[in-house]
Amino acid sequence: MYYLYSRFTIAVMLFLLSVSSYAQSFNIKDYGAVGDGKSISTTAIQKTIDACYKNGGGRVYVPAGIFITGTVNLKSNINLYLENGAVLQGSENLKDYQSYSLPQYGINYYGILYTVNAENVSITGQGTIDGNNKVFYDFEHAKKMDANSTKLTRQKENYRHVASGIGDGPVVPKDRPRQMVIFSQCKNVQLRDISLLNSPFWTLHFADCDLVNVNGIRLWSGLLVPNADGIDVTSCSNVVIANSDIRSGDDAIAIVGYDHHFEIPGFSGIRHVSENIIVTNCNLQSYSSGIRIGFLDQNTVRNVHVSHVNITNSTRGIGIFLRDEGSLKNISFSDMTIETHLRTGDWWGNGEPIHISAVRGKELVKLGTIKNVSFDNITCKGENGILIYGSDESVIQDIKFNNISFELLNSKLNDVAGGNIDMRGALAEKDQLFQHDIPGLFAHDVDGLAINNFKLVWDSTITQPYFTHGIEVNNFKDVKITNFNGRAAPSNKNAYRIYLSKGDNVTLDTKDGVHTDGVTGVSVIK
Incomplete structure (x- = not known):
C-alpha cells in the first residue's frame, strides 16, 4: 500500500509541476x-x-x-x-x-x-x-487554361469555357x-x-x-x-x-x-515516410480534392485511415496519386459521403468521387506502387465516374470496394468539361488531360480488384453518348464482382452492365449483361 501511495504521490507532484510551469x-x-x-x-x-x-x-x-x-x-x-x-x-x-x-x-x-x-x-x-488573402490575389480575374494543355480534351480550346465573369475561378495570384x-x-x-x-x-x-x-x-x-x-x-x-x-480552393487535406x-x-x-494517420468526423469542401494522398517528390505513405467524413461541393472527392518513388499502401476509407461536380477554370480534378492513378510523373525514378486500398460504406454523387488507372510500370494492386452507392449525375457543364480524364501531374502529355468514355467505374492496369455490393444509378436526363458501361475493367488480373446492382448508361444502347477486356481470372455472380473480350479464366458463382 505504501509503495502504491508513493507512486501516486510522485505522479501527482510531477503533474502539478508540469501544470504550474505551463500555466504562466x-x-x-x-x-x-x-x-x-x-x-x-x-x-x-x-x-x-x-x-x-x-x-x-x-x-x-x-x-x-x-x-x-x-x-x-x-x-x-x-x-x-x-x-x-x-x-x-x-x-x-x-x-x-x-x-x-x-x-x-x-x-x-x-x-x-x-x-x-x-x-x-x-x-x-x-x-x-x-x-489576409484579399490583398494577395486579383479577385476580378480568373486564371485561364492554355490551349496546349487542353488540346487532347473533348472540347479542345473550349474546355471549361467561362461564359461570363470568373466562373469557378481560380483567381489570379500576386506576390504572396x-x-x-x-x-x-x-x-x-x-x-x-x-x-x-x-x-x-x-x-x-x-x-x-x-x-x-x-x-x-x-x-x-x-x-x-x-x-x-x-x-x-x-x-x-x-x-x-x-x-x-x-x-479550401485546393486540396482540403493532402497527405504525402x-x-x-x-x-x-x-x-x-x-x-521520409508519412505513416499512421487518422482523419475522422470532418466536413470537407475543395475545388480540387477533398482528400489527396501522394503526388510528386514523394516517398512512402502508409497506414492511413479515413472515416465518418463528408466531402461535398468538391471537384474531386478522394484522390490517390502515384507519380514518383515510394508506395502508397494500407489505406482505408469508410462511412463517408462524397459529392463532386465539374468546374470551369484551371482546377485539377474533373468531377470524380474517387480517383486512383499510378503513372509516371518524373524521369529517372523507379515508380512505386499503390497497394491495399479499401472503400467501405461510401455514398457518392458525382458528375464523372469512379477511376482506377494504373500503368504498365505501376500496376495498382489489391483494391476493394464494399457497400458503395453511386449516383452518376448529369451536369450543366458537360458540354464544356464532360467526357474527359484528368491525371495532371503525369509526365507524358498523353496521360495528363484527355478525352475518354465514362463508365460508372473504370479500372485499367489492376491486379486484385474486388467489387461487392455496388449500387450504380444513372441520372435519367443524361444524353451524352460518351457515358458507357456500368463497370469497365481492362488490362487486369484477378477481378471479382459480386452483387452489382446497376446497368449501362441509359444514353448508350451499345454499352454493357459489365465490360471486361484483356485480363485473366474473373469471378462474377452473373453473366447477364457481361461482355468479355480477350479474357481468360472466367468463373460464375452459383
Whole structure:
C-alpha cells in the first residue's frame, strides 16, 4: 500500500509541476502589441514568445483585437492562446515576413507562424489567424487554361469555357507569402478550436513532425483561391485530424511523403515516410480534392485511415496519386459521403468521387506502387465516374470496394468539361488531360480488384453518348464482382452492365449483361 501511495504521490507532484510551469501567461499587449487593426505587432508578439520560452514555457495570450503581424516563430513548451475575438492578421506588406531563398524558386516568404524543431507546442482558443488573402490575389480575374494543355480534351480550346465573369475561378495570384502556419520537424503539436481563415497559400503545413493532433478547428481558405490547401501533412507520423470543418480552393487535406528541400530550406533532402494517420468526423469542401494522398517528390505513405467524413461541393472527392518513388499502401476509407461536380477554370480534378492513378510523373525514378486500398460504406454523387488507372510500370494492386452507392449525375457543364480524364501531374502529355468514355467505374492496369455490393444509378436526363458501361475493367488480373446492382448508361444502347477486356481470372455472380473480350479464366458463382 505504501509503495502504491508513493507512486501516486510522485505522479501527482510531477503533474502539478508540469501544470504550474505551463500555466504562466504572457500577454502580448504587455510587450507592446496593439490590436487596432493598423499597427504592426510582429516584434511585440515575438518578444512575448521569447520571454515565455526563456521562463520555461507557458501561455502566450492574445486578447480580443486585430493584431497585424508578419512572421513569428513559436518555440517549445508554448501554448499560443487566442481569446474569443482575437485575430492575428497577416500584414499586407511582404517585407514584414521572413524571407528565404531556394535556387529553383528564388526569394519567398514564410507566412504568419513558422515553427521549427519545437516540442510540446500548441495553438488553442476561440480566436482567429487570418492570412489576409484579399490583398494577395486579383479577385476580378480568373486564371485561364492554355490551349496546349487542353488540346487532347473533348472540347479542345473550349474546355471549361467561362461564359461570363470568373466562373469557378481560380483567381489570379500576386506576390504572396507561402504557408500561413508551418510546423517543421516538431514533436507533440496540437491545434484546437481555432479558426484559420483566408490563407494566401497552403494554410496549415506539418513537415517532418511526430505526434500531431488537430481537433475542432474551422479552416476556410476561400474556394476561389488557388494553392490555398487546407491541411498538408508531409513526411509525418502519428497524426490525428478530427472534428473539423475545412473549405479550401485546393486540396482540403493532402497527405504525402515528401522531399522537403523543394519547399523549405534547411532540409537535407532525405526522403521520409508519412505513416499512421487518422482523419475522422470532418466536413470537407475543395475545388480540387477533398482528400489527396501522394503526388510528386514523394516517398512512402502508409497506414492511413479515413472515416465518418463528408466531402461535398468538391471537384474531386478522394484522390490517390502515384507519380514518383515510394508506395502508397494500407489505406482505408469508410462511412463517408462524397459529392463532386465539374468546374470551369484551371482546377485539377474533373468531377470524380474517387480517383486512383499510378503513372509516371518524373524521369529517372523507379515508380512505386499503390497497394491495399479499401472503400467501405461510401455514398457518392458525382458528375464523372469512379477511376482506377494504373500503368504498365505501376500496376495498382489489391483494391476493394464494399457497400458503395453511386449516383452518376448529369451536369450543366458537360458540354464544356464532360467526357474527359484528368491525371495532371503525369509526365507524358498523353496521360495528363484527355478525352475518354465514362463508365460508372473504370479500372485499367489492376491486379486484385474486388467489387461487392455496388449500387450504380444513372441520372435519367443524361444524353451524352460518351457515358458507357456500368463497370469497365481492362488490362487486369484477378477481378471479382459480386452483387452489382446497376446497368449501362441509359444514353448508350451499345454499352454493357459489365465490360471486361484483356485480363485473366474473373469471378462474377452473373453473366447477364457481361461482355468479355480477350479474357481468360472466367468463373460464375452459383
